[in-house]
Amino acid sequence: MKHVIAVLVENKPGVLARVSTMFARRGFNIHSLTVGPTEDPSLSRMTVVVDGPEMEQIVKQLYKLVHTVKVMEFEPGTAIEREIMLVRVNASPKLRGEILDAARVCEAKAVDVGVTTITFEVTGPPDRLADFLQLMSAYGVTSLAKSGRIALARDQKTAKSQTKSA
């Protein structure tokens, strides 16, 4: 089972190495990891998607790193989760119309058009990316680049109402 955790760390050199080394050292499996700045310049936010049934040790080991300030594990549906993907699809002139129609439905944006391919940008919840990828596999995906996931907890007051639309 995949779990999404957000880790607020001190924005210091090497902090990504500390986190990734700890994961390797403890035998935890990282599915994806993103890191970037936050509203507070002294902190960075990591979003880690991990495989495994046992989260308690992972959270505790993250907290054990001196530069870890806060760890949040998101229960399913309690966070806004986003990924971005660039996907290049075979698109002969006679199939282009059909492919672009499908892309419109999935809110995929054509960002580069070549002689025989179209490259789409898809941004959204992980499910939408997966759906689009499956749809495009029928035409032949020639290249794929995917970001890791980023996530923010939903505002408590609206958490329920927004759960379904994610």
Place this chain on the structure above:
Amino acid sequence: MPEQLTGAQALIRSLEYEGVEVVFGMPGGAILKAYDPIIESPIRHVLARHEQGAGHMASGYAHATGRVGVAMVTSGPAATNLLTALQDAYMDSVPMVAITGQVATTSIGNDAFQEAHTWGMSMPATKHNSLITSAEEIPDAIREAFHLASTGRKGPVLVDVPKNILTDTMTWHRPGQIKLPGYKPAVKGHPRQVKAAADLIEQSERPVLYIGGGVGAAGGGDELRQFAEMINVPMVTTLMARGIFPDSHPLNLGMPGMHGNYTATIAMQRSDLLITIGARFDDRITGDLKSFATGAKVIHVDVDPAEISKNRFADVPIVGDAKAVLEQLITEIGSRGAQPNRDAWLATLSDWQATYPLAYEQDPDGPIQQQYVIEELHRITGGDATIVAGVGQHQMWASQFWGFEEPRRWINSGGLGTMGYAIPAAVGAKVGTPDEIVFAFDGDGCFQMTGTELITASVENIPIKVAVLNNASLGMVKQWQTLFYDGRLSQTELSPTVPDFAMFAEACGAVGLRADRPDQVAAVLEEALAINDRPVVIDFACDPEAMVFPMVPAGGSNDDIALSREDFMSREDLT
């Protein structure tokens, strides 16, 4: 006018500011600059012969004194040599600060001479580490390192200092407030959990206090005694906890686990409540986890939340400092009624102790038994000595047969099991506690790894004593080959004559003594104890066939504890 210092001067002054009295180390290219202000500094420097030795000395010093041990070495090979000692200290939660030289910041990454990625390599072997990037950082970085090493779950911290930063000038300033927003070690346990623990204790008929090194690290020996007597609960003391509670106390059952005694090991198995404080359910304690203490609920007190429910689920987790939580438990239990009558449980344990004592036989005409040397030294000194051990059979026997009465007087490598730990650790312990007798029990295999630190001991006038329990083998591995590989010995037999340990000792400036027969043991120990101006090494020609029992085979259930070689061989399930 603000004082201008070089980075090197700032480093040494920062160490002085921390109250450091001794640094164990060895100079070299990248750290050279820092060795110049040491000449004027009141800090004593002990010149080790190998950087691993310097690290273990710092560890031995920390064990014996409870203070932070400091090691300082150069870059590259010196830093990699130090890594073993760092990992050792990390596994045993020993407070240490290591200073390593590094190539100049402009050379980092260029495969410069004696460059190693010390920061990266030491990361998983330390509690924390840092790479200094400007001389101005030095006072705060050293303050932070000492703070981290000595608080929460203690451990080694490494500070890597590039050469050019030691040369740069900085404006001296005392370290400021530590800024570690994510580092807040718990002290007091949660009051609700303390109450829940007291509830479980009140309901328990067969409780056992499972005490680990964390109680010693917290300095909680007195509180432990008060608590144990108050609830009248028997106790097991792990390898790292020997001496925290007196072995002579009737509630102390001694060491449990793979080579623990029968009563301590089986008391845990039959218990209905393990009151765990500062211990971590190590595989050497539990054996096969699935069959470990299956009827027991668990209270787990630890300053490191990651230890709780890591190996064994804790019914009542309490994160906090062992001493502080013991005080809370004493108050809570004190406010309640009488504890249930546990006479039957205590009587059962007494019966086991009488039926299954630790035993060996010293044939007056046979080879010297290792246990006999340990017991004779205890008899002659009245137990008034700090005992240091390497790793292997001699270590297990020392833990089993030395009656420990006081904390900080048993120093060994528990978690990592680092052969060669004893001699350098004894050097560090003796530096920290010069008025104590520091006696290392070492194996002949261990001795050959780090015996050159005897030179340090002689030259620096650190009169340690070393008993080599020489069985001309890598005894513990040989024991496993004997028991589990049908006696097929592979690379575990060492030479009975080379090296000549007494001659080796003399060559290193120490006194070399030897005993070949049991009737010489007491006299040679007396002789060694009378020498106080030089280190002494005694080569005891011991029984090469002796084995450590009781024993639970690795990965086996503690229920299958074998009491002796004969017991082991008669058990089809084990052989």
